[in-house]
Amino acid sequence: MKQDSKLSLALHALGHMARAPGQPMTSDVIAQHNATNPVVVRRVLGLLRDKGIVLSEKGHAGGWRLARPPATITLADVYLAIGEPFLRPQPLSDMPSCAVVAAMQGTVLAAMAEAEAVLIRHFTACTIADLGAAMQDGMQQAMRNSL
Amino acid sequence: MKQDSKLSLALHALGHMARAPGQPMTSDVIAQHNATNPVVVRRVLGLLRDKGIVLSEKGHAGGWRLARPPATITLADVYLAIGEPFLRPQPLSDMPSCAVVAAMQGTVLAAMAEAEAVLIRHFTACTIADLGAAMQDGMQQAMRNSL
DNA sequence: GATTCTCGTAACTAATATAGTTACATGAAA
DNA sequence: TTTCATGTAACTATATTAGTTACGAGAATC
Structure with a gap:
């Protein structure tokens, strides 16, 4: 697989x-x-289940399904449920021994935090229903090739 | 060392x-x-040298120094010279076989690109001189502990 | 000229993170 | 009772990153 695999796996399945x-x-x-x-799928969707995004059922006719209407599930919900933010502002040292390091950390961490906020703001504006709807829209070509 | 180590190493040295x-x-x-x-230092600063940010000299009294006045070197210059962006919007597949994947990619990549732009905008507003200046400012405490 | 200091770089090792796999237990429906 | 599905632990494989060793080359000093 690839990087960002958990998020793309989750979104693909939810879509x-x-x-x-x-x-x-x-x-x-x-x-x-x-x-x-x-097993990888279960691990990832298990994270979403913990956040009330999907439900899992065992046995015959079991599997995974949405716990809420698709229009109420945003990409941000999923992104945060995965718990692996793209930007992870974390100080290299809590008590920097050097003022240059302290100044650097402050600037870099602030910039990262703002970028992450922008990311989440975008993700909040898109729901799972939007992803599913993409298939009905003018993408019949791709639809034919899909599973 | 830690993650983001190249950028922090570079900024620390430049500061x-x-x-x-x-x-x-x-x-x-x-x-x-x-x-x-x-050797790790040479590898990282070598990237900055390639971008005209620092100079290296061999032999006695050699070493690394700034190629330009510190006030003309922004964090963005350094960040881009490192070549390992925090956000790396890259399609999982160029020709997605599934419309859900295509829709997902579009949304996620656009959000990542915008977040990265925010990051760079912040970094452009801060220069190496600012980092160096932090030592003169009200941080004598930390200064005493620094090397 | 020989020595010493420094970067330049290749090649290897170590550590870490992530994904993939196997195996088996648990629960639910047929 | 069999079958189907998730839950989860434990292990392996792979990729990335940092660290290390070794040695070559240039520049100043002795």
């Missing part, structure tokens, strides 16, 4: 679920869509 | 150079300031 809410998808099917392993 | 422009610092001294190895 499909948004097209058929209530109908469960198995880890196996999702794994095939993403060319990865069912 | 010190800004205090005594023209006076070279050796890789060894810089390495000690950062609890790392002289």
